[in-house]
Each structure stands twice: as C-alpha cells, then as structure tokens.
Amino acid sequence: MKIRHLWLAPTALILATATLSAWAVPPAPQGFQLGGDATRGKAVYARSCALCHGPAGKGDGAMAAGLDPKPQDFTSRAEMGKRSDWEIYLVIRDGGKAVGRSPQMLSYKSMLADPQIRDVAAYVRSLAK
Numbered sequence: 771m772k773i774r775h776l777w778l779a780p781t782a783l784i785l786a787t788a789t790l791s792a793w794a795v796p797p798a799p800q801g802f803q804l805g806g807d808a809t810r811g812k813a814v815y816a817r818s819c820a821l822c823h824g825p826a827g828k829g830d831g832a833m834a835a836g837l838d839p840k841p842q843d844f845t846s847r848a849e850m851g852k853r854s855d856w857e858i859y860l861v862i863r864d865g866g867k868a869v870g871r872s873p874q875m876l877s878y879k880s881m882l883a884d885p886q887i888r889d890v891a892a893y894v895r896s897l898a899k
C-alpha cells in the first residue's frame with residue numbers, strides 16, 4: 771500500500787464502527803426496571819405521541835401517512851412481544867436514530883422528565899396486554 775492510501779484503513783474502521791453502533795441496542799443496565807405508571811403515561815401519550823402513533827396506538831395518527839417507515843401497531847402482541855421494556859424505554863428517551871430506527875421518532879429526553887418517559891413507556895406496554 772502506498773503511503774498516501776494509509777488513511778483509508780482507519781477511515782474504513784471508523785465507518786464500520788459507526789454503522790454497527792447505529793444498529794445496536796446497547797444492553798440494559800443491570801437490574802433495569804421500567805417502573806412507570808401507565809395511567810399517568812396515557813395523558814403524556816395523548817399530548818405528545820398520538821399525532822403519529824394514533825389515538826389508540828395503532829400507528830394511524832394524523833401525521834402517520836407522511837412517515838416511512840410507519841409507526842408500529844402498539845396493540846400487536848406479536849410485534850410488541852419481541853421488544854424488551856428497555857428497548858421501548860430507550861427508543862423514547864434517545865430517539866429512533868440512536869437505536870438504528872427511523873430518525874422521525876425523536877428523542878424525548880429534552881422534552882420529558884425521566885419519570886414521564888417511564889410512564890409513557892408503561893402506557894405503550896399496556897396497549898398490547
């Protein structure tokens with residue numbers, strides 16, 4: 771390899787690492803418990819989430835038509851059963867992009883306090899039960 775091509779190796783490594791980490795959901799911190807109160811979360815949901823996720827969580831909110839991919843049907847046990855509490859919590863807290871999903875799912879950590887994120891996650895969880 772000529773000297774002037776040496777920069778390629780570290781660049782490729784950085785790109786590969788960035789691509790991998792964009793898709794990886796980091797493991798839950800040890801002893802992670804979602805907690806949260808689904809009844810309180812329902813109010814947060816109606817205010818902040820229903821526009822895209824639909825009033826009943828079916829992924830059919832007023833803004834959903836313009837979204838690609840479409841939001842998941844939160845009432846589907848088959849789909850939602852594959853997600854851990856940690857994944858649900860994390861995608862709401864850090865946004866879709868942080869876990870390799872659509873960036874149209876925003877990060878709520880600057881808009882909601884942590885207990886509210888847990889409440890709304892608990893509400894989302896309750897929809898498929």
Ligand code: HEC
Nearest residue numbers: 818819822837840841842858861862866871872874875890
């Ligand atoms: C601007 C539209 C929009 C708003 C507002 C929004 N979301 Fe999302 N959300 C999305 C989209 C689009 C996805 C799908 C991402 C994907 O599958 O790549 C998503 C994904 C999710 C997921 C992951 C679902 C799965 O498949 O595991 C959860 C959980 C979620 N949203 C919860 C919420 C909550 C809770 C709120 C309110 C605090 C909220 N979202 C607000 C658009 C939105």
